[in-house]
Amino acid sequence: MIRKMLKSDADFVYEIENQAFFEPWSKKHLIKELEGNSFLSHYVMEIDGKIVGFYIASHVLDEVEIFTIAVDKDYQKRKIASQLLNHLINSCKDLGVKKIWLEVSTKNIAAINLYTKFDFKIMGIRKNYYQKLGEDAYNMLREIND
Numbered sequence: 001m002i003r004k005m006l007k008s009d010a011d012f013v014y015e016i017e018n019q020a021f022f023e024p025w026s027k028k029h030l031i032k033e034l035e036g037n038s039f040l041s042h043y044v045m046e047i048d049g050k051i052v053g054f055y056i057a058s059h060v061l062d063e064v065e066i067f068t069i070a071v072d073k074d075y076q077k078r079k080i081a082s083q084l085l086n087h088l089i090n091s092c093k094d095l096g097v098k099k100i101w102l103e104v105s106t107k108n109i110a111a112i113n114l115y116t117k118f119d120f121k122i123m124g125i126r127k128n129y130y131q132k133l134g135e136d137a138y139n140m141l142r143e144i145n146d
C-alpha cells in the first residue's frame with residue numbers, strides 16, 4: 001500500500017535513508033518538513049505494516065523535483081521503487097505537472113537505470129554536486145506530455 005508519509009513514520013524513513021545515503025536528512029529536518037512544507041509531496045510504501053520505501057518530492061507550480069526515493073535493502077529489486085515512481089508520475093499527471101526534475105550521482109547505476117526506464121533524460125551534469133563524496137550528478141528530466 002502506498003500512503004502519505006506521517007510524522008510517526010520518521011524513525012523508519014530515517015532508517016532507510018541512513019542505509020542508503022552518505023548524507024541523509026536528519027530526523028529533525030524530516031519532521032520539520034512533514035509538519036510545515038505544503039509544497040512537499042511525501043509517500044511511503046507499506047507492506048504488512050512495515051515501511052519498505054518512500055519518496056520525497058517538491059511541487060511548485062507545474063514542476064516537481066524528486067529529492068529522494070529509497071527502498072529498504074531487504075526489499076530492493078522487487079519493483080517497489082517502480083511502484084513509487086508510477087505513483088508520483090500519476091499524481092503529477094492529475095495535478096497538471098509538466099516536468100519532473102532530479103539529480104542523481106553519476107555513479108548510482110541502479111538509480112540511473114530506474115529513472116531511464118521511466119523515460120527520464122539526462123539534461124546536464126553538475127560537477128562535484130555531492131561534495132563530500134566528490135561525485136558528479138546528472139540532472140535528469142521527465143517531461144509529461146499526455
Ligand SMILES: CC(C)(COP(=O)(O)OP(=O)(O)OC[C@H]1O[C@@H](n2cnc3c(N)ncnc32)[C@H](O)[C@@H]1OP(=O)(O)O)[C@@H](O)C(=O)NCCC(=O)NCCS
Binds near residue numbers: 021075079083
Ligand atoms: C535505486 C533504488 C531506489 C531502486 O529500488 P528498487 O525497488 O530495487 O527498484 P525496482 O525493483 O523498482 O527496479 C526498477 C529498475 O531499476 C533498475 N535497478 C534497480 N536496482 C538495480 C541494481 N541494483 N542494479 C542495476 N539496475 C537496477 C533496473 O532497471 C530495474 O528494472 P529491472 O528490474 O527490470 O531490471 C534502490 O536501489 C535504492 O533504494 N537505492 C539507494 C537509494 C538511492 O540511491 N536512491 C536514488 C537516488 S535519490
